[in-house]
Amino acid sequence: xxxxxMAASFLLALMLLISIRVASAHTTVTAGPYxxxxxxxxEPPIIGQMNAIVVNISDHASGAASETDVSGxxxxxxxxxxxxxxxxxxxxEDTPGQYVAPMLPTIPGEYTxxxxxxxxxxxxxxxxxxxxxxxxxxxxxxxxxxxxSQQGSNFGIAGWLAIAGLLTGLAGLVVAVLAWRKAR
Numbered sequence: 001x002x003x004x005x006m007a008a009s010f011l012l013a014l015m016l017l018i019s020i021r022v023a024s025a026h027t028t029v030t031a032g033p034y035x036x037x038x039x040x041x042x043e044p045p046i047i048g049q050m051n052a053i054v055v056n057i058s059d060h061a062s063g064a065a066s067e068t069d070v071s072g073x074x075x076x077x078x079x080x081x082x083x084x085x086x087x088x089x090x091x092x093e094d095t096p097g098q099y100v101a102p103m104l105p106t107i108p109g110e111y112t113x114x115x116x117x118x119x120x121x122x123x124x125x126x127x128x129x130x131x132x133x134x135x136x137x138x139x140x141x142x143x144x145x146x147x148x149s150q151q152g153s154n155f156g157i158a159g160w161l162a163i164a165g166l167l168t169g170l171a172g173l174v175v176a177v178l179a180w181r182k183a184r
Contacts, residue, residue: 025131026054032122034068035060038113038130041100045133047108052100053077053086053130055115065097072118075101079111105133 026039037056086101115126
């Protein structure tokens, strides 16, 4: 009985491990001898924060980073009927096969990235929709609206001194008008 339970537990654990998939916001496609991975450099992408479309190129057979001529590739991003061509540049000197196209997302939602042209001698035409751009409130803390309303309700000493000064000035003005009317 004990062996049957152990075997059943082992099979259940194995099935769970097989069924779990790692979530990846990057999309990888095969173009000839290359694997082209496309996604955001910083995730989650947030409106108003500088980011970049990252393009990682590796050899399909070995999986090793590929130092291929990417000057024939064009990266364009589109959203809501608008599109923009981005400049593809190396991510760094010590990161072969990794390139970025900097951009500043300004509206939340799904953007479409097109990578077209030639990668060495291979024609490339890839269209992907990387992870959805989020509004800033998804990562902001503390909440700005709540902080501002709390600040607005707390006058503080400066606010009360300003009100006292205005009331004193108004009282002085009333006394001056009354004295002027009496003097006439």
